[in-house]
Amino acid sequence: MKKFMMYFKNLAITTNQLVFFTCCYIALILNLPFLVKTTHVIIDLDNYNVIFLLSVPIFLLSFTVILQSILSFRWITKFVLISTVICSSLIFYGTTSYGIVFDYGMVQNTVETDRAEALSYVNVHATLFFVVFGIVPSIIIYAVQLTYQPFLKELLSRVKLIVLNIAVMLLIGGLFYSNYASVGRNNKALISYITPYKMLDASYKFVRNHYFTPPLEFKVLDTSPSIVRDSSRKHVTVMVLGETARAQSFSLNGYNKPTNQFTDKQGVVSFSNMHSCGTATAVSVPCMFSRLSKQNYDKRIAVAQQNAVDLVHLAGADVLWISNNNGSCKGVCTRVKTQQLDTSRSNPHCDGEYCYDEALLAPLRSKLKHLTHQNTLIVLHMIGSHGPTYFKRYPIEKRVFTPDCQRSDIQNCSQQQLINTYDNTIAYTDFVLSEIITGLGDLAEKDDIDTSLLYISDHGESLGEKGIYLHGLPYAFAPEEQTHVPMIYWSDPLQTDFNLTCLNASADSRISHDNIFDTILSIMSVRSTAYRTDSDPFIQCKSQSAIARTTTSTKLRTELEN
Template sequence: MKKIISYFENLTITTNQLLFFTCCYIALVLNLPFLSKASTAITALDNYNVLFLISLPIFLLSLSVVFQGIFSFRWLTKPLLITTVIISSLIFYGTITYGIVFDYGMVQNTLETDSAEALSYVNLHASLFFLIFGVLPSFIIYKVKLTYKPFFRELLTRLKIITFSFAVVLLIASVFYSNYAAVGRNNKDLLGYVTPYKMADASYKFVRNHYFYPPMKFQVLDTAPTIVRDSSRKHVTVMVLGETARAQSFSLNGYTKPTNQYTETQGVISFSNMSSCGTATAVSVPCMFSRLNKDNYSKRKSTAQQNAVDLIHLAGADILWISNNNGSCKGVCTRVKTLQVDTDKSNPLCDGEYCFDEALLAPLKKKLNSLTNENTLIVLHMIGSHGPTYFKRYPSSKSVFTPDCQRSDIQNCSQEQLINTYDNTIAYTDLVLSKVINQLSELDKKDNIESSLLYISDHGESLGESGVYLHGLPYAFAPEEQTHVPMIFWADPIQNDFNTKCLSDLSKAPISHDNVFDTLLSIMSVKSTAYDIENDPFIDCKSEHAIARTTTSQKLDMEIID
């Protein structure tokens, strides 16, 4: 080792040589996922051009030299190249291990991730990978000695290299333009794997959109929503916001393993054809509560207008948002009362960083025992099935399926272990939902309070299908495992707003997060100009008197407030 270190310490090269060798490493090693996927797409063509295939790594290398050569000059050379290698190695690990694409959405997810969640990805496998592909090459770059020519002479040499590389790019583009265009048009996901330039582009756009665009004026969708009920009883709805649960793993939806053994006997209705707005919490949570839909959603727009929670609160309902997801309501609960579950180790359900979702039950019970408003909405935000540390989402005593995967580098577990571990998180979620329903049922028996429960997950999860793990792929080519999510509804027998037999008959109809806004208003009997009857999947099963109470003009009036 000392000889190797000594060799690089005594090695003297020019900045242009270091630039070229580093770009070779970035383009030909750290971009292996891109080169592999692009090569597969090319060779899958009926009559592919071999020269076109050969041009691909040359094209990528030349582009790397152009981009890096513009900024990595003289004393900036080492810091910028080391930074690029470090970032690229992390992207390389995420892509090759989990199939992650570092696009705009993933940049947003990364920047909004808390330290505890980020540390869940740290393990021996990740550390060794980063040491070999990130730290070691960076150490070599740091140790080599650079010789500098006079400034203008070195600048001229650098311009020659950049010009030559750019000429190669133009030559390849002109000769194989139709080939690149065809492959790119039919494989739009490929650009997401170009390391680290796709992430650099996405990071620039994220920073621009969030820190340099002027704030939008706040839009009030309805200034005077109201709650109209005929019943003299108090009403409470608990919305359980799930995390990383995929519909395919629910036995209520036909899954062969008994993951819903608790709720299946409680008269719940599972809507088995539900799709998400996004493939990550940062998009799906604010989107499902927003009047916007998947096609026109943007965080900037959604945070600048009332959401469903705001309207229900303005209508007079008491709202409490209880989070076991590190306070991550993504802006939805900004204007209502919130409660974060304390992760202190003194709670046997917590380990100092995370709590099992049963920790939500105590604050829920406390709230249900002190209802003062005629109408109450309680949102329980779960940690659910958040990976990759699935084994930390359920107590060992609640492990139903074995053997499971007791590690965070899930790609090194067998498929059986991984599936069992994930299924244990779903079974545990089902247990928590069952206990919530039991608490609500007690309200009917003791206090004659009508209640309902709505459970919806934010997005799904990939568990190694086609080599993809976790979630967050761009929606356009995300697998069904990441977009097909569960939705469960329960209502106690004393409520008369909905015909549950009718809802059960409609449970296989296609719906999405786009319907959540109006579904929530409907369940809470909110009369509002923001309500869209055409977008309410429950409307066909709502009693006639309930429809008459809450339906208003479908025209959406908006007031803009500075």
């Protein structure tokens, strides 16, 4: 090793040479995911040109040289190149190991990730990978001796390098323009794999939007929503916000393993055709509570206007958000009471960094014993099935399926181990839901209170299908595993607002997070000008009197009442 390092310390090269050789490493090694995917796309064409295929890495190399030549000059050359290699090696690991794409959404997720979640990705495999592909090349770049020419001569030399590579790109573009245009137009996702420039572009946009764009003026959707019920009984709804649960893994939806053995016996309605707004919490959570639809969703707009919990709260209900998800409600709970679970070891369900979701039951029971309002909405934000450390999401005594994967580098577990581990998280979520339902059932029976539960996950998860793990892929080409999510509804037998037989009959109709805003208002019997009957999947199973109470249309209310 010492002789190896001495060789590079004694090696004297120009800045142009260092830039070129480093760019070869970035373009041809750290961009292997892009090159491999592009190769597969081109080879799958009916009649592909071999020369065109070979031109792709050359085109990418020239593009890389141009960018790095502009950014790297004289004394800052090593700093810029080392920074690029370090960044690229981390992206290289994420893409090759988990299939992660570092677009705008992933940059946002990374910024909003806390220490505990970030450390869950650190393991021996990740460390060795980073050392080999990031640290060692960076040490070599640092070790070599640079020879500098007079400023103007070196500047001219750099301009020649840039012009030469522009000429190469223009030549390739001229010869194969139609090929590049066709492949690019039909495979827009490929650009997301260019390392590290897609991430740098996304990072620039994120910083611009979040730190240099003034906030929008807050928009009030309804100044006077109200809760209207025929019954004088108190009402409590618990909304459980799931994390990283995919619908395919719920036996309630036909999965062949008993992941819902508890709720299956409690008369729940499972909506098997529910789809998420995004593939990551940062998008899906604010989107589902927003009046905006997936098609026109913009987080800046969403956080600058009333959401569903705001309207429920303004209508007079007591709203409490209890989080076991790193305290992150993505801006949804800003204007209501919140409670973050203490993750310290003093809590028997916590290990100092994370808590099992059973820890949500104690504050929930406490709240249910001290109801202060006629109507109450309690949101429980689970940690659910958050990876890659799935094995930390359920206690050992709740391990139903074995063998499981007791490690964070899940790509190195067998497919069966990984699926068993994930299924254990779903089975544990089902146990927690059943405990909540049992508590709500007891409350309804003993205290004559209307109770209901709504469970929905923010997004799904990939478990190695087609080499993809975790979540967060751009929605345009995200697999169904990341967008098809579960939704469950339960209400006590005495509640008459909804016909459960009717809900079961319509439970396979396609719905999405776009419907959650109106579903929450519907369950809470909120009359609001922001409520839309055509977006409420429960409307067809709602009693005519309940529809008449909550709709803001005087004409429609009169027709229904008559």
